[in-house]
Amino acid sequence: MNSMKKVLVTGGAGFIGSHTVVELVAAGFEPIIIDNLCNSDISMLDGIEAITEKNIPFFNIDCTDLDAMMDLFQHHGPFLGVIHFAAFKAVGESVAKPLAYYHNNINSTRVVLECMAHFGVKNLVFSSSCTVYGQPKENPVSEKTAWMSASSPYGYTKQVCERMIADTSLGSNLSSVLLRYFNPIGAHPSGLIGELPLGVPENLIPYITQTAAGLRSHLTIFGSDYNTPDGTCIRDYIHVVDLAKAHVAALSWLEKQSPICEVFNLGSGNGNSVKEVIDTFQEVNNMPVNVVAGARRPGDVEQIFASADKAKEILNWGCELTLADALKDAWTWQLKLQE
Ligand code: NAD
Numbered sequence: 201m202n203s204m205k206k207v208l209v210t211g212g213a214g215f216i217g218s219h220t221v222v223e224l225v226a227a228g229f230e231p232i233i234i235d236n237l238c239n240s241d242i243s244m245l246d247g248i249e250a251i252t253e254k255n256i257p258f259f260n261i262d263c264t265d266l267d268a269m270m271d272l273f274q275h276h277g278p279f280l281g282v283i284h285f286a287a288f289k290a291v292g293e294s295v296a297k298p299l300a301y302y303h304n305n306i307n308s309t310r311v312v313l314e315c316m317a318h319f320g321v322k323n324l325v326f327s328s329s330c331t332v333y334g335q336p337k338e339n340p341v342s343e344k345t346a347w348m349s350a351s352s353p354y355g356y357t358k359q360v361c362e363r364m365i366a367d368t369s370l371g372s373n374l375s376s377v378l379l380r381y382f383n384p385i386g387a388h389p390s391g392l393i394g395e396l397p398l399g400v401p402e403n404l405i406p407y408i409t410q411t412a413a414g415l416r417s418h419l420t421i422f423g424s425d426y427n428t429p430d431g432t433c434i435r436d437y438i439h440v441v442d443l444a445k446a447h448v449a450a451l452s453w454l455e456k457q458s459p460i461c462e463v464f465n466l467g468s469g470n471g472n473s474v475k476e477v478i479d480t481f482q483e484v485n486n487m488p489v490n491v492v493a494g495a496r497r498p499g500d501v502e503q504i505f506a507s508a509d510k511a512k513e514i515l516n517w518g519c520e521l522t523l524a525d526a527l528k529d530a531w532t533w534q535l536k537l538q539e
Pocket residue numbers: 210211212213214215216217234235236237238239240261262263264284285286287288289304308327328329330381382383384
């Protein structure tokens with residue numbers, strides 16, 4: 201293995217990590233996955249390997265375990281860089297279990313930074329979130345938009361991790377990119393990898409696909425009285441394959457930089473309402489979804505969508521896939537899950 205193409209992908213068995221591993225292989229990198237499978241299934245590896253036709257090294261390690269991580273860096277490095285996905289990610293769950301979120305998200309990032317410093321690994325790509333902006337005063341939000349207070353412990357862990365990485369970058373050799381994802385959706389068009397929501401989904405798209413599949417009786421729209429054109433919340437939905445490609449672009453860019461810490465929004469630049477998403481899903485898949493209007497969900501922001509101009513300008517990255525593509529691929533994945 202050409203060591204300078206080796207990329208450590210933490211949380212690589214998860215939704216965004218698995219798609220990124222596929223794109224890393226396509227771009228000539230050699231990903232190594234670590235994941236403790238707390239929110240994923242080992243079968244995701246089969247999907248990745250079927251798409252890439254490669255065996256991807258996998259290690260079942262908890263990123264908060266400093267000794268195990270040091271050992272991995274020692275015996276499987278040197279790495280060109282690390283893409284750090286491993287974290288808990290459910291907003292509502294973070295309100296119920298804040299300490300679990302502070303422990304997992306913050307300690308895993310601290311351990312990754314310690315190992316990188318110890319072994320002289322220079323490049324870090326970090327999974328942040330648009331949730332760091334809170335409810336912005338204006339849309340679209342750019343990287344310069346001021347942060348409002350985080351609306352959940354999950355959001356706060358992303359603010360803390362961003363700060364921790366920025367602080368570590370100062371006066372060190374670390375080069376980092378903080379990627380603020382908007383709403384990642386969809387699945388690989390092959391239907392071989394996708395999102396594995398455990399239990400009752402909290403997110404809109406898996407709830408739509410499970411309702412269309414008859415696994416849920418109906419989808420509740422959380423609030424129809426917002427100050428938006430059709431009264432429902434607006435988000436910026438981005439196809440997970442486009443998102444995965446942005447990680448390759450970020451890593452390739454980082455390779456050529458002197459120590460730096462840059463932040464990029466990753467969204468489509470379009471705001472779509474909940475109703476528009478449901479209508480598009482029904483139209484492209486020709487599948488009805490039983491919908492009822494419900495109360496607002498506590499903690500939801502009314503509307504947020506990205507300006508992704510900076511990523512276009514500096515990383516030469518932009519979305520190639522549409523909301524309709526993502527909703528088609530999400531449905532193909534749902535059907536595959538039921539086989
Ligand atoms: P996911 O849960 O599908 O993937 C995360 C993976 O990390 C899982 O496979 C899980 O088993 C693993 N993991 C978690 N803690 C770990 C630990 N301590 N050690 C080893 N492995 C661990 O989530 P995802 O949607 O792929 O999200 C990836 C990253 O992107 C997360 O950091 C998340 O906060 C961030 N993010 C996600 C979204 C989204 O809506 N999906 C939006 C913004 C940011």
